[in-house]
Amino acid sequence: MKQTQVYVVDLTKIDGRGDFSCPNCGAAITPDDCTNETYSIGEAKVKNQSLEELEIRCNMCSNYLLLTGFSLLQKLSREY
Numbered sequence: 001m002k003q004t005q006v007y008v009v010d011l012t013k014i015d016g017r018g019d020f021s022c023p024n025c026g027a028a029i030t031p032d033d034c035t036n037e038t039y040s041i042g043e044a045k046v047k048n049q050s051l052e053e054l055e056i057r058c059n060m061c062s063n064y065l066l067l068t069g070f071s072l073l074q075k076l077s078r079e080y
Helices: 070-079
Strands: 006-010 039-047 050-058 064-068
Touching: 050 070
Parallel strands: 006 064
Antiparallel strands: 039 050, 050 064
């Protein structure tokens, strides 16, 4: 039986426009992908009307990725 892993991906530590590779299988995860072929969006955690964490599932390897760093990114976007 295959064991599911959970990886934490801090978006403030990646370069570019939000694209990154799955830490397990290397599948390209991009916010522009609207097909749900590569990943599926799961639970979103919101605090004070701000996105704190987003759970996604890599459809290539079935592992879960917890995306963090939204609060800093939102703060930076308000400054510019």
